[in-house]
Amino acid sequence: MLTRRLPGCRQSGAVTLLLCGTMLLLVVWIAAGTLHMLLSGRQLAVMQFEREIAFRAAEVALLDAEADLLTAAASQDINDRLGIWPAPGHCGSGRQAGICRPAVAGPPVWQPWLLVDADADAVGVPLGRFSGASLPVLPAGAAGTQELPRYVAEILDEAPPGYGAQDTAPSTTLAPRIRITAIGFGRSRAVRAVVQSVIQP
Numbered sequence: 001m002l003t004r005r006l007p008g009c010r011q012s013g014a015v016t017l018l019l020c021g022t023m024l025l026l027v028v029w030i031a032a033g034t035l036h037m038l039l040s041g042r043q044l045a046v047m048q049f050e051r052e053i054a055f056r057a058a059e060v061a062l063l064d065a066e067a068d069l070l071t072a073a074a075s076q077d078i079n080d081r082l083g084i085w086p087a088p089g090h091c092g093s094g095r096q097a098g099i100c101r102p103a104v105a106g107p108p109v110w111q112p113w114l115l116v117d118a119d120a121d122a123v124g125v126p127l128g129r130f131s132g133a134s135l136p137v138l139p140a141g142a143a144g145t146q147e148l149p150r151y152v153a154e155i156l157d158e159a160p161p162g163y164g165a166q167d168t169a170p171s172t173t174l175a176p177r178i179r180i181t182a183i184g185f186g187r188s189r190a191v192r193a194v195v196q197s198v199i200q201p
Contacts (some may be wrong), residue, residue: 001093050186053145054193060135061149062195065098065180068130069153073201081130082201085155097153098125110152110181112150112174120183122191124152147185154179156198175201 046072081099085086086092089103100109111176112118126148128134158179177200 014179022188027200028084035128047191050188050191051193054184054186054191055195057135057145057147057149058182058193058195059184060133061151061182061184062180062197064127064131064133065151065153065182065201066197069180069199070201091152097129098152100152102156108181109154110183111185113181120150120185120189124150124183126150145185145187145195147187147189149182151178151180151182154181 058100069081075081081095084092084096086096086099086101088101089106091098091100091109102108110123111119112123127150128148135144137147156179177198179196179198181194181196184195185191186193
């Protein structure tokens, strides 16, 4: 005995197949969206962690610079860190390394630190250059950086009158304001943090 399929059954099967395919596609889209959201959240968390490492390293360099310059300001040695200033628009060398006098016009000396492809080591001095400070040795499995942070100090103003005309800064004159800028790195040197402070010894 032969059975004959009704056209309605064929239509019903096609609709069911189409509905199942649509549902399956919807589930795949939801799964892909959830996976993307989880991976993006993880990436953001890792980037935030890397920035925190860089920020803490920059803070360490900033504190090292402040201690270095305050100690130098208390010294009476004419050849010490603040004894002889570089010319305007230049940075010092030797005992005056990392100390700069800004030019009358032009960008600050630390501006390259804000550029991704710039060589950060071309500006300033590394942590501990004059103080002997160093980054702690990290135990196995600990998160941190061994990239030395750097700092640069700029003499912002020169007062009282006549102060900038001399190459030396006598101890009787009012000390100038000094802007310290420090850069720290994450576990990758591509991740950077820059912090600043202004001191007046």
